[in-house]
Amino acid sequence: MYKLHTLKNGVRVVSEYIPYVRSVSLGIWIGTGSRSESKKNNGISHFIEHMLFKGTVNRTAKDIAESIDCIGGQLNAFTGKEYTCFYTKTLDTHLDIAIDVLSDMLFNSKIDQNDIDIERKVILEEINMYEDSPEELVHDILSEVIWAGNPLGYPILGTGESLNQINREEILSYMRDNYTPANTVIAIAGNFDYEKTMDLISNKFEKWKVENNKQSVYSETKFNNDIIFRFKDTEQAHICIGFQGIEQGDDSIYDLLVINNIFGGGMSSRLFQKIREEKGLAYSVYSYPSSYQKAGLFTIYAGMNPSQISEVVKLIFEEINLLNKNKIAEEELIKAKEQLKGNYILGLESTSSRMNSIGKSELLLRKIRTPDEILDRINLITVETVSNMIDRIFSNKNISISVVGTIDENLDLKKLII
Known part of the structure; x- marks a missing residue:
């Protein structure tokens, strides 16, 4: 059975209790992806996904990875056209660690300029790898053709030209506009104590305040024949x-x-x-x-x-x-x-x-x-x-x-x- 709880700042917490398992999966869903971007900053949503793993004021990049690895859990993220998700899967006894790590990544990432320059190279190599996989590339090209001129047709990874224009201020500005409580859903599924978990989440997320607490809205699209x-x-x-x-x-x-x-x-x-x-x-x-x-x-x-x-x-x-x-x-x-x-x-x-x-x-x-x-x-x-x-x-x-x-x-x- 699903439960939905909305924090005072607008963050929605949706959960499903599954008593017969020993794992719990936690995801922080942000309602922004390549469809929220412009031609100039195309790829910034995916760039931010990478940057949140590069270290916080409390943890180095290695500390972030080890904090979940050492408890036998999984930590990862993915970016789509309309959302970005950071998620963990751990034993039910380690949900508190997962909440602490993900909230630290979301609120305390350093977004260091040197890390930006390094990660830009990594993503450019990711694009090159994608270009070398024509069986995957052909799907992206189809989207670009069908939704030409609309952000829905932009590649999630961005382009070499757009990535080279993304800097620290651009990233922070984009996060201020799109990483908002109203644009965020926390999803939990597995074996967990509901009251204890809600207390942990409230403690980490309820103090989150922004000037412009908006949710992403998308316009109609036109299907192009070509x-x-x-x-x-x-x-x-x-x-x-x-x-x-x-x-x-x-x-x-x-x-x-x-x-x-x-x-x-x-x-x-x-x-x-x-x-x-x-x-x-x-x-x-x-x-x-x-x-x-x-x-x-x-x-x-x-x-x-x-x-x-x-x-x-x-x-x-x-x-x-x-x-x-x-x-x-x-x-x-x-x-x-x-x-x-x-x-x-x-x-x-x-x-x-x-x-x-x-x-x-x-x-x-x-x-x-x-x-x-x-x-x-x-x-x-x-x-x-x-x-x-x-x-x-x-x-x-x-x-x-x-x-x-x-x-x-x-x-x-x-x-x-x-």
């Missing part, structure tokens, strides 16, 4: 085909998840069976939905020999046309719903996944659904609702494509979109 090629000397070509998807908070996302399971979500999906198993044209082919506030995306990915691009794209659109024409049979829908429910229930067994789920839901939606409510919603999916979703997603009006690899300059993908 095809972009990035030439790289690679053995494989990598392609992403993007359709306008479902925004965060829209209940019909469950209909799309069922379609994804059938169409390209796993080894038994239509795309995998047709393109890999039957034709042997790709090692990896799959699809997935992404949801954001006031925006959504449905992506199809495939990696193949450059000479097979036309054939693979043709087969993908043949499967799309079959889906549009014949929709999904009742028997196939029943299997896909059971698969979706099974995947969801199995995910509940990890305190980390539960912390991620309740933290992200509270931060972005200000509501958390119970497992029974989610299962009930999946049970409401019908052939008719799925058919409506197929018509909504697979429209030729909103399609963009990104391709990375050694590509024939005469390749014309537009003629393959049918």
Whole structure:
């Protein structure tokens, strides 16, 4: 059962008590990511994520790492387009240490200029590593194409040009604007004493005061239709085909998840069976939905020999046309719903996944659904609702494509979109 408690300064604390485990996962969720950035400071959210591990007035970077390592716990962070999360997973007897370390990182980080200069080099190498992974890069390029001119299309890591403009004052200013109590959710899942934990959190976080206690708000986005090629000397070509998807908070996302399971979500999906198993044209082919506030995306990915691009794209659109024409049979829908429910229930067994789920839901939606409510919603999916979703997603009006690899300059993908 979930509990929500709001501190006097606006920090929301959402928790789920799981008595049959011996671990507890704690996350500090800040409602800012690359979507809150400008072209000039693109990558600053991810930069700050790195900087909070570089040392505080109380701990060196090594002390921060050792404080969790020595108790057998995990300490890490990640940055997305709409949030940044710092998290721990420890034994239930060490939750007090986790709260102390994370709060120290949040409030007492030195943000030293020398550390900034060193970490800038590290992130530039991270960008270089990403550039050398075309199977990952192609997804980012698709976002840049679809949301061109909107921060939602900015790369989370930033660019070499933008990173070189980020300095200490820029970081502190960004944190003052975006690291606010109203923009923060603390999520806890696992075995813990509720009253004792609330006392610890109140002691560490309730004194947090800022001048501008705001929460991030994002504007509407426009879906751009385009095809972009990035030439790289690679053995494989990598392609992403993007359709306008479902925004965060829209209940019909469950209909799309069922379609994804059938169409390209796993080894038994239509795309995998047709393109890999039957034709042997790709090692990896799959699809997935992404949801954001006031925006959504449905992506199809495939990696193949450059000479097979036309054939693979043709087969993908043949499967799309079959889906549009014949929709999904009742028997196939029943299997896909059971698969979706099974995947969801199995995910509940990890305190980390539960912390991620309740933290992200509270931060972005200000509501958390119970497992029974989610299962009930999946049970409401019908052939008719799925058919409506197929018509909504697979429209030729909103399609963009990104391709990375050694590509024939005469390749014309537009003629393959049918």
